[in-house]
Amino acid sequence: MSQVISEVLAKYNYWIYITLMMIGLYAMITKNNLVKKIVGMNIFQTAIILYYVSIGSKKGGTIPIIEHGHGAGTHAARAAEYINPLPHVLMLTAIVVSVATLGVALALAIKIYNRYQTLEEDEILSQIRGK
Amino acid sequence: MKKIGLLIVILTGVFLIYATADFPRWGDPASPASTHVSPRYIEKSMEETEVPNVVTSVLADYRGYDTMFETTVIFAAGVACFILLRIPGSGGPEERLYRHVPTGITIRVKDARNVPSRLAQFERIDTLWVPHDLIIKTACRILIPFIQLFALYVIAHGHHSPGGGFQGGVILGASIIVMAMSHDLRASIERMGEKVNALLCAAGVFIYAGTGALCLSMGRNFLDYAALAPLLHCDPVMARSYGIFMVEIGVGIAVMATMIRIYDNVSSAGKYDEGL
Numbered sequence: 001m002s003q004v005i006s007e008v009l010a011k012y013n014y015w016i017y018i019t020l021m022m023i024g025l026y027a028m029i030t031k032n033n034l035v036k037k038i039v040g041m042n043i044f045q046t047a048i049i050l051y052y053v054s055i056g057s058k059k060g061g062t063i064p065i066i067e068h069g070h071g072a073g074t075h076a077a078r079a080a081e082y083i084n085p086l087p088h089v090l091m092l093t094a095i096v097v098s099v100a101t102l103g104v105a106l107a108l109a110i111k112i113y114n115r116y117q118t119l120e121e122d123e124i125l126s127q128i129r130g131k
Numbered sequence: 132m133k134k135i136g137l138l139i140v141i142l143t144g145v146f147l148i149y150a151t152a153d154f155p156r157w158g159d160p161a162s163p164a165s166t167h168v169s170p171r172y173i174e175k176s177m178e179e180t181e182v183p184n185v186v187t188s189v190l191a192d193y194r195g196y197d198t199m200f201e202t203t204v205i206f207a208a209g210v211a212c213f214i215l216l217r218i219p220g221s222g223g224p225e226e227r228l229y230r231h232v233p234t235g236i237t238i239r240v241k242d243a244r245n246v247p248s249r250l251a252q253f254e255r256i257d258t259l260w261v262p263h264d265l266i267i268k269t270a271c272r273i274l275i276p277f278i279q280l281f282a283l284y285v286i287a288h289g290h291h292s293p294g295g296g297f298q299g300g301v302i303l304g305a306s307i308i309v310m311a312m313s314h315d316l317r318a319s320i321e322r323m324g325e326k327v328n329a330l331l332c333a334a335g336v337f338i339y340a341g342t343g344a345l346c347l348s349m350g351r352n353f354l355d356y357a358a359l360a361p362l363l364h365c366d367p368v369m370a371r372s373y374g375i376f377m378v379e380i381g382v383g384i385a386v387m388a389t390m391i392r393i394y395d396n397v398s399s400a401g402k403y404d405e406g407l
Contacts, residue, residue, distance in 0.1 A: 009157075010156035010157050011151050011152075011154065011156070011157065012157075013157050014148075014151040014154055014157075015148055015151065018144055018147045018148055018151070019144070021144075021147075022140045022141075022143065022144040022147075025140050025143065026136060026137065026140040029136040029139065029140065030132060030133045030136035030137070054157060055162070055164045056164065056165075057157065057158045058158055058159075058160040058165060059158040059159070059160060060160070061160070063293070064173060064184070064185040064186055065183050065184045065185065065186075065291070065292065065293070066173070066176060066177050066183040066184075066185065067183075068177065068183045068291075077173055077174055077176070077177060078173075078174070079165075079169070079170030079173045079174055080160055082173050082185065084164055084165045084169040085169060085172055085173065085185040085186045085189050086164070086168065086169050086172065086189060087164065088186050089186055089189045089190045089194060092186065092190065092295075092297055092298075093190075093197070093198060093201040093297065095297075096201070096205060096297050096300075096301065096386060097201060097204055097205060097208075099301075099390070099393075100204065100205045100208030100209070100389060100393065101208060103208060103209075103212050103393035103394075103396075103397055104208050104211045104212055104215070104393075106397045107211070107212045107215040107216050107393075107396060107397055108215060110215075110216060110397065110400050110401075111215055111216065114400070
């Protein structure tokens with residue numbers, strides 16, 4: 001029993017991100033409204049970002065900024081004391097890029113609305129087929 | 132369709148949760164992600180670049196190419212928004228609302244193309260958003276300089292504390308966007324014009340790539356900031372620190388300009404006239 005609990009405690013963060021990711025995927029697959037699809041895409045991206053950040057964590061580690069006060073520079077930094085900086089670097093750029101892609105997606109949605117006067121996918125498809 | 136979608140999503144979720152059995156435990160210091168290249172970054176960052184914030188040194192130096200092309204992606208997204216939405220030469224909507232400032236009476240002018248936006252006793256207001264909110268306007272006017280000061284601090288202090296070009300650039304862009312939201316879009320475009328913004332957007336990427344090219348012309352690899360040492364009159368390790376700072380400034384300018392550009396284009400649907 002205690003083994004099961006320790007397994008849950010060690011992995012539940014991944015399960016939360018998978019749940020979040022599946023909510024985003026469900027919105028992208030089944031929602032009819034294009035803006036809801038874009039929101040689903042953003043939820044999906046957030047799940048990936050959280051997943052990467054949690055990969056970077058280390059038990060007993062602090063933020064990856066080397067201490068450099070008076071006399072602190074004399075001893076070398078030990079990797080076990082600081083959390084992994086690499087996922088943070090990747091996600092730092094990914095967050096800004098996700099905002100930029102959100103802007104492009106919304107711009108496309110505006111263009112589609114101007115052309116078809118609707119954002120519902122089935123109405124747009126019927127208009128395309130009707131012509 | 133909904134049932135098939137739900138089935139696909141649940142199946143994918145179950146498979147992914149099943150796969151987590153092979154994942155490292157949360158916070159495991161010996162996990163594969165933390166054992167190969169990341170210890171080297173942490174242990175050598177101070178020695179090789181003089182930058183205590185490992186995230187900054189990895190971002191701009193060890194993985195400089197990656198960041199340069201991320202900046203290019205952001206620039207491309209801004210250009211894509213512009214190409215998709217911007218309608219050149221359109222004079223805005225024909226119908227405009229003007230508020231008589233002393234009395235607060237709003238008048239609607241049909242075909243207002245020849246009426247100037249600024250009149251002695253009238254101010255132009257958006258057709259969709261009419262209420263006049265003095266508290267929000269005043270609060271934002273007081274806050275915006277401090278937001279910008281903080282953004283510059285975040286960019287400049289990225290070597291020693293959490294921060295850097297991306298974060299500072301976003302805050303700087305947000306200060307202009309707050310201006311556009313609290314007043315109106317025209318007030319923010321008066322202060323941050325479209326052409327200036329487009330120029331800054333490209334200039335940020337140019338500063339980044341130009342720093343790399345400068346290193347190349349000094350006889351080292353592209354983005355190897357140690358080559359800048361003779362120009363900056365310091366040792367190669369310190370030159371890396373300054374090189375990272377130059378690159379961060381470029382990133383900050385590019386990100387700021389792109390955020391403003393995307394907001395201006397999307398909120399006004401490319402007309403640059405009436406926004407949110």
